[in-house]
Amino acid sequence: MARDLIDACCPPLLSAALSQADADALAATFKALGDPVRLQLLSLIAAAPGGTACSCDLEEPVGKSQPTVSHHLAVLADAGLITKVKLGRWVNCTVVPERLAELRSALVT
Amino acid sequence: MARDLIDACCPPLLSAALSQADADALAATFKALGDPVRLQLLSLIAAAPGGTACSCDLEEPVGKSQPTVSHHLAVLADAGLITKVKLGRWVNCTVVPERLAELRSALVT
Numbered sequence: 001m002a003r004d005l006i007d008a009c010c011p012p013l014l015s016a017a018l019s020q021a022d023a024d025a026l027a028a029t030f031k032a033l034g035d036p037v038r039l040q041l042l043s044l045i046a047a048a049p050g051g052t053a054c055s056c057d058l059e060e061p062v063g064k065s066q067p068t069v070s071h072h073l074a075v076l077a078d079a080g081l082i083t084k085v086k087l088g089r090w091v092n093c094t095v096v097p098e099r100l101a102e103l104r105s106a107l108v109t
Numbered sequence: 110m111a112r113d114l115i116d117a118c119c120p121p122l123l124s125a126a127l128s129q130a131d132a133d134a135l136a137a138t139f140k141a142l143g144d145p146v147r148l149q150l151l152s153l154i155a156a157a158p159g160g161t162a163c164s165c166d167l168e169e170p171v172g173k174s175q176p177t178v179s180h181h182l183a184v185l186a187d188a189g190l191i192t193k194v195k196l197g198r199w200v201n202c203t204v205v206p207e208r209l210a211e212l213r214s215a216l217v218t
Contacts, residue, residue, distance in 0.1 A: 014155035014204065017170060023145035023152075030148075034140030036132035039122060043132075046123035046218060061126060095123065097218040104213045109155060109206040 014109050026106060029099075032079035037062055038072045045082060045093045052094040054087070122215045135215060138208075141188035146171055147181045154191060154202045161203040163196070 018026070033039060040062050045053045059069050073093055076082045080099045084091045122135065142148060149171050154162045168178050182202055185191045189208045193200045 014152055014209070016152065016156050018149050018152040020145065020149075023148045027143050027145040027148050030139050031143030034136050034143040036129065036136040039132045039136050039139075040127050040129075043122050043125065043127040047125050051218075095218065100123070100216045100218055104216050107209045107213050107216075109160075109204065109209055 014107070029079045029081070029103060032075050032081060033103075035072070035075075037064060037068075038076055041069065041072055041093075042076060042081060042095065046095045050094075051097070052092055054090050054092055056090045058093075123218050138188045138190070138212060141184050141190060142212075144181070144184075146173060146177075147185055150178065150181055150202075151185060151190060151204065155204045159203075160206070161201055163199050163201055165199045167202075 033042075041058055044058055044061055045051065048057075055066075055069060055073060058073075059066055062069065064072075070091075073082065073084060073091065076093075077084050080096060082093045082095055084093050127135070142151075150167055153167055153170055154160065157166075164175075164178060164182060167182075168175055171178065173181075179200075182191065182193060182200065185202075186193050189205060191202045191204055193202055
């Protein structure tokens with residue numbers, strides 16, 4: 001992703017006072033990361049070959065039921081941190097590196 | 110801060126499955142950032158001269174009362190994102206760039 005696009009998507013948090021709208025959008029994404037089960041799911045997906053994992057392989061490692069995992073994956077997808085492709089009763093989840101790059105750029109001092 | 114210390118403090122989120130303990134610690138920090146008022150406070154402090162601001166200068170820009178601002182500053186301090194020095198009824202708050210660098214390193218894909 002071009003640097004210009006990253007800057008446009010995600011205003012740096014720390015170089016000037018954030019507007020209310022920017023603060024709302026950025027806080028929603030950090031809130032999605034503010035849960036240990038979601039962080040574990042994201043790390044499992046990112047560490048899988050090609051950064052893609054089937055939801056069927058995520059329940060056992062995090063010790064949660066299919067509905068609970070499905071809920072947390074939906075929160076990660078709503079925050080733009082993963083994409084989901086439905087495959088029968090499961091979903092294939094892929095990390096979105098550009099979204100993580102945006103968050104990193106927002107945390108630059 | 111030395112790169113070794115950053116890596117030791119904050120295991121990369123996305124290169125291997127996170128342990129439960131690492132996920133708990135990291136999620137607590139992201140949760141502290143998952144609130145628009147706290148993000149605005151952090152950006153105001155970081156944008157102030159020397160990365161330090163008096164809490165007396167933070168209430169009006171975020172439109173919140175002194176007790177509310179005080180609560181949010183305590184959450185940011187507990188997460189290691191700012192340090193606080195009490196000055197009478199106010200506190201001087203300073204951003205901790207090393208903590209933000211740790212979070213950035215955790216988000217590297």
